[in-house]
Amino acid sequence: MDTIILIMQAATLFIFGTMGEVLSQRSGVLNLGLEGMMVVGSLTGFAAATLSGSPWIGLAAAMIAGGLMSLIHGFIVITLRQSQVVSGMALTIFGLGLTAYVGKHFLMVGAPPRVPTIVSGITPLLFLGLALVPLTWFVIYRTRFGLIVRAVGEDPEAADTAGINVARVRYICVFIGGMMAGLAGAYLSLAYSPMWREGMTAGRGWICIALAFFSMWRPAMVLIGAELFGGLWILQFKLQGMDIPVISSIFTSPYLLMMIPYLATVLIVTLVMSNEKLRKRIGGPAALGVPYERSS
Amino acid sequence: MREEKTIDIDFRQGCKPGDMVLELRNITKRFPGVLANDHINFDVKAGEVHALLGENGAGKTTLMNIIYGLYQPDEGEIYLRGKKVVIRSPLDAIALGIGMVHQRFKLVPSLTVAENIILGLREGGIIGRMKRVVERIEKLSEKYSLQVDPSARIWQLSAGEKQRVEILKMLYRNAQILVLDEPTSILTPAEAEQLSLLLRRMATQEMAVVPFITHKLPEVIATSNRVTVLRRGRVVEEIRTDQTNPRDLARKMVGKSVLFQLKKPEIAPGDPVLEIKNLRALNDKGIMALKGISLTIRESEILGIAGVAGNGQSELAEVIAGLRGVLSGEIIFSGEDITGLSTRRRIEKGIGHIPEEYMIGVVPDFSVADNLVLDKYFEKPFSRRWGLDHKAVERFAEEMIPRYNIRTPSKETPAIHLSGGNLQKLILAREISHHPRLLITNLPTHGLDVGAAEFIQNQLLALKLEKCAILLISEDLDEIMSVSDRIAVFYEGRITGMVPAAEAVKDNLGAWMAGVKL
Ligand SMILES: Nc1ncnc2c1ncn2[C@@H]1O[C@H](COP(=O)(O)OP(=O)(O)OP(=O)(O)O)[C@@H](O)[C@H]1O
Numbered sequence: 001m002d003t004i005i006l007i008m009q010a011a012t013l014f015i016f017g018t019m020g021e022v023l024s025q026r027s028g029v030l031n032l033g034l035e036g037m038m039v040v041g042s043l044t045g046f047a048a049a050t051l052s053g054s055p056w057i058g059l060a061a062a063m064i065a066g067g068l069m070s071l072i073h074g075f076i077v078i079t080l081r082q083s084q085v086v087s088g089m090a091l092t093i094f095g096l097g098l099t100a101y102v103g104k105h106f107l108m109v110g111a112p113p114r115v116p117t118i119v120s121g122i123t124p125l126l127f128l129g130l131a132l133v134p135l136t137w138f139v140i141y142r143t144r145f146g147l148i149v150r151a152v153g154e155d156p157e158a159a160d161t162a163g164i165n166v167a168r169v170r171y172i173c174v175f176i177g178g179m180m181a182g183l184a185g186a187y188l189s190l191a192y193s194p195m196w197r198e199g200m201t202a203g204r205g206w207i208c209i210a211l212a213f214f215s216m217w218r219p220a221m222v223l224i225g226a227e228l229f230g231g232l233w234i235l236q237f238k239l240q241g242m243d244i245p246v247i248s249s250i251f252t253s254p255y256l257l258m259m260i261p262y263l264a265t266v267l268i269v270t271l272v273m274s275n276e277k278l279r280k281r282i283g284g285p286a287a288l289g290v291p292y293e294r295s296s
Numbered sequence: 297m298r299e300e301k302t303i304d305i306d307f308r309q310g311c312k313p314g315d316m317v318l319e320l321r322n323i324t325k326r327f328p329g330v331l332a333n334d335h336i337n338f339d340v341k342a343g344e345v346h347a348l349l350g351e352n353g354a355g356k357t358t359l360m361n362i363i364y365g366l367y368q369p370d371e372g373e374i375y376l377r378g379k380k381v382v383i384r385s386p387l388d389a390i391a392l393g394i395g396m397v398h399q400r401f402k403l404v405p406s407l408t409v410a411e412n413i414i415l416g417l418r419e420g421g422i423i424g425r426m427k428r429v430v431e432r433i434e435k436l437s438e439k440y441s442l443q444v445d446p447s448a449r450i451w452q453l454s455a456g457e458k459q460r461v462e463i464l465k466m467l468y469r470n471a472q473i474l475v476l477d478e479p480t481s482i483l484t485p486a487e488a489e490q491l492s493l494l495l496r497r498m499a500t501q502e503m504a505v506v507p508f509i510t511h512k513l514p515e516v517i518a519t520s521n522r523v524t525v526l527r528r529g530r531v532v533e534e535i536r537t538d539q540t541n542p543r544d545l546a547r548k549m550v551g552k553s554v555l556f557q558l559k560k561p562e563i564a565p566g567d568p569v570l571e572i573k574n575l576r577a578l579n580d581k582g583i584m585a586l587k588g589i590s591l592t593i594r595e596s597e598i599l600g601i602a603g604v605a606g607n608g609q610s611e612l613a614e615v616i617a618g619l620r621g622v623l624s625g626e627i628i629f630s631g632e633d634i635t636g637l638s639t640r641r642r643i644e645k646g647i648g649h650i651p652e653e654y655m656i657g658v659v660p661d662f663s664v665a666d667n668l669v670l671d672k673y674f675e676k677p678f679s680r681r682w683g684l685d686h687k688a689v690e691r692f693a694e695e696m697i698p699r700y701n702i703r704t705p706s707k708e709t710p711a712i713h714l715s716g717g718n719l720q721k722l723i724l725a726r727e728i729s730h731h732p733r734l735l736i737t738n739l740p741t742h743g744l745d746v747g748a749a750e751f752i753q754n755q756l757l758a759l760k761l762e763k764c765a766i767l768l769i770s771e772d773l774d775e776i777m778s779v780s781d782r783i784a785v786f787y788e789g790r791i792t793g794m795v796p797a798a799e800a801v802k803d804n805l806g807a808w809m810a811g812v813k814l
Pocket residue numbers: 295296327328330331332350351352353354355356357358359511703704705713714715716717718743
């Protein structure tokens with residue numbers, strides 16, 4: 001029972017980060033800056049909560065910080081039409097560097113005001129994460145906004161011809177994605193392991209990106225993926241604490257375990273991308289990574 | 297800031313047939329190096345179909361894109377029922393009751409028909425209420441007999457069905473002016489006839505005014521009330537359709553008499569170049585597309601493949617070119633079994649392929665010159681030890697562009713800026729200049745104006761003098777009958793009939809195309 005809760009707690013972070021990334025990618029924008037936005041969220045959340053004394057203000061501040069950072073990404077890739085990969089990577093490096101520098105002042109501060117728990121260590125954020133799954137599904141598949149997002153991500157030219165402002169839709173999705181990354185970061189520093197440590201996101205942002213592909217941009221699959229890798233994350237910690245013979249430790253090495261999301265992603269991406277029919281059926285964002293420019 | 301656009305102008309009320317609805321005055325549009333539209337005057341009247349005719353690159357699409365707000369004119373004005381309007385975006389156009397069906401469809405493949413139709417509209421709020429949308433679509437499709445399943449996904453539809461969706465999309469938006477850019481180029485002859493009827497009915501009954509862009513002469517005659525002929529960006533003539541004829545229009549369009557005459561070299565077929573034995577292959581959907589095809593093509597022989605699109609012709613072309621695997625059967629080229637060879641090896645052996653979708657045949661961002669050497673950059677004189685000899689590439693382009701009459705601002709222009717017909721000429725120039733021993737051409741004159749089509753047909757005929765064997769896939773029976781030496785008819789992956797062209801009777805070919813065995 002405890003283990004299940006542990007897993008779900010770890011998974012909540014993945015749900016936040018991945019859901020945002022999924023929305024952003026659905027609109028056609030790859031956000032490799034997730035790790036950077038997340039860690040900025042962690043520090044902003046930690047700092048704001050410590051200074052104000054309220055974890056809620058911390059969460060809100062983290063979301064704003066993540067959102068603002070994503071707007072930089074949006075400006076570079078949507079307005080200036082520069083490489084999404086380069087911009088995202090740069091923002092990740094920027095976020096990690098900035099928080100390492102600014103975060104020095106918060107290293108000795110001690111525990112922040114943490115997000116209150118409802119029952120036995122479960123925060124409302126865990127339920128928020130679970131609620132996000134049907135909510136995102138509904139938005140993507142049942143609302144006009146979702147329809148527009150799917151169209152913009154798959155065929156921006158067709159969307160443009162239908163009178164949709166492609167750039168605006170992408171900005172909105174990237175911004176929401178950034179806010180979710182900020183939330184994921186603050187969840188880490190205010191609820192999951194309430195403290196501030198340099199680089200405390202430890203690659204979770206990258207896992208979220210892998211999960212976005214793994215999920216094939218579907219909310220239900222995000223949940224499954226998040227729980228699965230939440231489980232792996234916990235397993236890795238448990239294994240570290242055990243005394244395991246050298247031979248089998250090759251298979252239980254935390255590094256190898258953490259490779260699994262990426263391996264699974266490579267596998268799925270290969271499967272999906274090599275099968276045209278499947279790709280059409282899934283309706284993934286065909287224009288992912290491609291800047292849109294009206295030809296005139 | 298979101299502007300709410302509603303249709304506040306419904307000029308169908310109080311509008312008599314013949315009333316001026318849309319007027320373009322002195323429209324000029326320049327692209328780098330081209331004057332695409334040169335002070336064009338064009339008007340649309342209620343209750344009539346106004347055709348815009350012009351050869352490839354004449355500026356038809358550009359003009360219509362201006363009406364639809366995709367391009368801004370450099371000069372000139374647009375008047376709607378006498379009021380000056382500025383159309384900044386498709387949104388503006390739709391709000392004014394102007395709809396457009398593009399030469400290339402603008403539909404999102406993974407979305408359903410209904411979703412595509414309401415895309416970008418303010419209504420339908422939460423799509424949970426899709427039922428109402430579907431009902432309205434069904435009503436519209438019944439009224440105009442545009443059969444299509446609202447819940448089907450776009451990628452599952454044929455070209456004809458997609459076009460119906462595009463038209464429905466515009467009708468759903470209450471379009472009163474419907475711009476159709478080469479609507480028939482992807483349709484089978486029967487579908488084209490249906491469309492022509494639909495347009496006429498819409499124009500008279502609904503007073504939807506339909507400018508209709510094309511370069512196919514018989515269609516203009518059959519569909520329109522008035523024709524405006526465009527040549528190199530300028531209006532050369534505006535005339536009532538009943539006061540003209542195809543020959544006259546062709547002359548105005550091209551600027552000189554079109555002969556409607558092909559130069560057939562008198563040359564007897566030689567040894568077999570390609571022999572296909574009992575070939576079976578699947579299509580993209582995994583369904584059997586070729587069910588045991590056997591045929592032979594000889595030197596200096598043109599074998600025409602007739603049939604309605606989608607009966608295995610494209611798959612045959614791809615299998616021979618090495619782009620599609622075979623299930624069983626043999627492909628023998630000059631006595632050698634090439635069934636397992638790669639595409640590149642086949643090109644080296646002298647097999648040229650002109651695919652049906654011209655965008656597949658070019659690299660859009662590459663210049664015209666680079667695209668012309670795409671299949672021979674690794675050969676002399678273009679390849680030097682460390683790279684390309686750009687001088688040689690340029691010389692080659694300078695030679696090919698005038699010879700094939702490719703309309704382009706310069707040889708450095710990216711291929712994507714060429715009009716559809718000119719892209720087709722570019723690919724043809726590249727493939728023919730390769731001196732192939734076997735040329736597979738899939739719809740080579742598709743989307744070309746009469747002058748260009750005749751030019752290309754003559755080029756194919758001239759290849760016979762070089763002992764080239766040609767597989768000509770076409771949906772145009774007149775073309776097949778006048779160009780080929782022998783004709784094979786495809787129906788559902790089988791050959792239903794094969795005759796020497798001299799003995800072919802159109803009705804028999806038509807019957808074979810419909811699967812009737814005679
Ligand atoms: N975006 C663009 N940039 C530069 N040149 C362009 C662009 N669009 C069109 N052109 C040029 O403008 C001219 C007119 O093109 P347009 O597409 O209007 O021709 P068209 O009459 O529709 O021909 P087709 O029958 O081949 O479709 C051509 O010379 C074309 O190369």
